[in-house]
Amino acid sequence: MAEWLFDLGNTRLKCAPLEQGRVGEGFAVAHDGRALPDDWTHALPARIDSAVLASVAPAPLRASLLAALGGRCGRVSRVHTEPGFAGMRIAYAHPERLGVDRFLALLGAHARGPGPWLLVGVGTALTIDLLDRDGHHRGGRIAPSPALMRESLHRRAPHLPLQGGRHVAFADDTDDALASGCEGAACALVEASRRDAMQLVGASPTVLVHGGGAAAVLAGIEGALAAPTLVLEGMARWARGQ
Structure with a gap:
């Protein structure tokens, strides 16, 4: 079939x-x-x-x-977001307010084994979610992705390029400065979230990064793991449970 x-x-x-x-x-x-x-x-x-x-x-x-x-x-x-599934429970009191992609990423991480997991989705938005070792979603954060930051700057200042540049500590040209600032802002938020997660759950979470813009975050976060099929893994787990 x-x-x-x-x-x-x-x-x-x-x-x-x-x-x-x-x-x-x-x-x-x-x-x-x-x-x-x-x-x-x-x-x-x-x-x-x-x-x-x-x-x-x-x-x-x-x-x-x-x-x-x-x-x-x-x-x-x-698939629609549910309060819980297969031992994983979300933090949102109103499940419909949690994007189904985030719900499925949480479900996919939970299916991989005990956490804690820090899930980082890099698409139009940058989403960060914490799943503890008991399968409880402890909440998350949402910010513009590096690509959306570049697009926003370009709309307001068309002379600033949409793409290009490389991440360096201190850039000496505009392309590198844009890449360093936008990618660096995303990575800094992930690092801050990892520190906050450690304080909250008492252990350093494994960082799983997925989404079309994952490469820039993976390069900037030590120990982060690429999880390109994480949402699909959650869908597979959902399908098995039906």
């Missing part, structure tokens, strides 16, 4: 097969926030028995994805 996972974010759609309850080798599709590329379904099998969808994207984009799946998929289950 062909089962697939679909994680629709603000800039990318991540797709992967569910193979014996685990995330198989998948692919990612970039989009502009309004529509998916016309040929994105070419990498999918001709027939999918069931699909699991998580989305933080605008409703029209989600509708276009569902329409594309409708012609080849027998059943689509959509």
Whole structure:
């Protein structure tokens, strides 16, 4: 039976097969926030028995994805944030206010084993969440990602480039200064969160970094681990529990 996972974010759609309850080798599709590329379904099998969808994207984009799946998929289950699942409990009193991507990242980390875990998502936003060794979400933080910082600066000051530069301690040109400032701000928040987490739970958490902009944070945080499929891992755990 062909089962697939679909994680629709603000800039990318991540797709992967569910193979014996685990995330198989998948692919990612970039989009502009309004529509998916016309040929994105070419990498999918001709027939999918069931699909699991998580989305933080605008409703029209989600509708276009569902329409594309409708012609080849027998059943689509959509994930929503829940107060708890499989021994993991979130901190939010109102679950609908926690993004489903963060919920699934927490679930994916919990499925990896006992924490504490510090989960860092680097997409449009920079999200940081703490999961203790008992599977209790202790809360999180949200800030602009380095890419969004650059975009914001560019909108207000178009002469400042959107991309380029390298992270250095003190830059001697504008490109490097922008990279150093925006990436450094993100890494500083992660480091501060790791220190605060240690005080809160009494142990240094393992830092898992995921999302399209993960590379810059991974380079700046000692001991951080790349977890590119973390949200999909959470989806796989959710699917197994249904």
